Amino acid sequence: MSQPRRLRVEADVAMCVGARQCVLSDPSVFGHDECNLVEVLQIEVDDHPELAEAITMCPTGALAAIDPDTGEVVYP
Amino acid sequence: MVDDDVLSAERIRDPYAYFREMQSETPVYWNSKYRAWFVTRFDDVTQAFRDPRFSADRIAAFSANNADQDEAFANVLHVLADWLVFKDPPDHTRLRRLLQSSFTMKEVESWRPRIQAIVDELIDDLDLEHPIDLVRDIAYPLPAIVIAEMLGVPAEDRDLFKKWSDQITALVFGALDQPDRREQAIAGISELTSYLDELIQRHRQVGSDNLMGSLIDARDENDALTNDEVLSTCVLLLFGGHETTTSLIGSGMLALLDHPGELERLSTSPGQLIGPAIEEFLRYDGPAKVSVRIVAEVLNIRDQSLEAGSRVFLVPSAANRDPERFSNPNRLVLDREDGGHVGFGGGIHYCLGAPLARVEGSVAIDSIVRRIRDIELLDRDALDWHPTLLSRSLLALPVGVGDIEAAS
Numbered sequence: 001m002s003q004p005r006r007l008r009v010e011a012d013v014a015m016c017v018g019a020r021q022c023v024l025s026d027p028s029v030f031g032h033d034e035c036n037l038v039e040v041l042q043i044e045v046d047d048h049p050e051l052a053e054a055i056t057m058c059p060t061g062a063l064a065a066i067d068p069d070t071g072e073v074v075y076p
Numbered sequence: 077m078v079d080d081d082v083l084s085a086e087r088i089r090d091p092y093a094y095f096r097e098m099q100s101e102t103p104v105y106w107n108s109k110y111r112a113w114f115v116t117r118f119d120d121v122t123q124a125f126r127d128p129r130f131s132a133d134r135i136a137a138f139s140a141n142n143a144d145q146d147e148a149f150a151n152v153l154h155v156l157a158d159w160l161v162f163k164d165p166p167d168h169t170r171l172r173r174l175l176q177s178s179f180t181m182k183e184v185e186s187w188r189p190r191i192q193a194i195v196d197e198l199i200d201d202l203d204l205e206h207p208i209d210l211v212r213d214i215a216y217p218l219p220a221i222v223i224a225e226m227l228g229v230p231a232e233d234r235d236l237f238k239k240w241s242d243q244i245t246a247l248v249f250g251a252l253d254q255p256d257r258r259e260q261a262i263a264g265i266s267e268l269t270s271y272l273d274e275l276i277q278r279h280r281q282v283g284s285d286n287l288m289g290s291l292i293d294a295r296d297e298n299d300a301l302t303n304d305e306v307l308s309t310c311v312l313l314l315f316g317g318h319e320t321t322t323s324l325i326g327s328g329m330l331a332l333l334d335h336p337g338e339l340e341r342l343s344t345s346p347g348q349l350i351g352p353a354i355e356e357f358l359r360y361d362g363p364a365k366v367s368v369r370i371v372a373e374v375l376n377i378r379d380q381s382l383e384a385g386s387r388v389f390l391v392p393s394a395a396n397r398d399p400e401r402f403s404n405p406n407r408l409v410l411d412r413e414d415g416g417h418v419g420f421g422g423g424i425h426y427c428l429g430a431p432l433a434r435v436e437g438s439v440a441i442d443s444i445v446r447r448i449r450d451i452e453l454l455d456r457d458a459l460d461w462h463p464t465l466l467s468r469s470l471l472a473l474p475v476g477v478g479d480i481e482a483a484s
Contacts, residue, residue: 014416017420017421017422017423017426018125018126018422018423018424018426019422019423019424019426020423020424021172021173021176024169024173035123035126036126036127036423037126056180056182057176057177057180058181059176059181059426059427059428059430059431060426060430061181076180076181076182
């Protein structure tokens, strides 16, 4: 079985509206500050299904997961 | 304030001067006519949208105040109570999760080619022998057709939805000048729900890959929408996916006609300008005028203390023109550097349909300004808006036009 790939998680706080879908999908990677805006808790993580869901569910497209080696946008 | 009426003819035509005065003099203002706090500063409105102490459940209070309600009206409230716009966590969280998965940006983006085809068809069908009304001919039918197709409503039944939608709109958006709005809403909701009930059963039996099918099939672990929730949600989507987007397209076109330089810039730009332009239309004259909340526990905004149970009107129309947040707030600047707005609200109730509204608005306005030559307003002073408290929506936008270019 191959190793899950490492991904870099990016959040554009200027685009965040505090809908909190990411926090509900993947609380290991996404939290929120006292203004209820997104905070990335782990910047580099192994790929996992909850991460894909969290990024896809963002209503403003503020989140992305990038392959740090190639720069490829893996999610969304 | 001398006069608290938000629904006077003058303020329906232009609410901005009134809100501007309120914002600079009393940013947290008790309006005794509506027995509600008006919150108008950008920062206050943004924070309130994200603050769980502002409850969205105004149906419970409304039901309690209408305890003498008859059975028919109770049914209306029953359907509305299942709308996630009127729910707080944890009920809201559950419903929103189930719906959000059917309404991602990716899902909506896959509809873009179909939306373009519908817009092209509507423009091709314009009857140049008669006056064009951009609301009636494009802004109204587009979102109605799209949401009906997304839910799998047969094309021949679409006209039924206009009648029902108009009836329900009057109640929800607070058309206080229509004394029979309660009876209208009862008739509209009961006809619409029995129609949808049949449609849902049909989809359940045969299965379908449209939005209705995905609502029926939506699962969050072992959780799913009940039949009542699918039905209420369909009513919400039909209605929410409709009136507001019509308003966005109508107001956006009017803003351009009022700013000919910006119209020229958009119609000759290679396509990058339409994205920021839609955001600016939402800021400058967006569909959401007022958003209602109930104070769940006592709280302070600026120097005002708001008691639990009191009603709060968050005012995006005012916040989006706050001079502390935007330079030249009353001017339309399509690619404004200090962009952003609260036109879709914020926090957990951030507009579910925002991605769809953005795609529909972009495709419609981009196609109109590219394909229709020499658009001009026929009579600026004769324009009129729906007389509602919560939304801002043009009744009609009659224009003169020159040639129409073929779709590319």
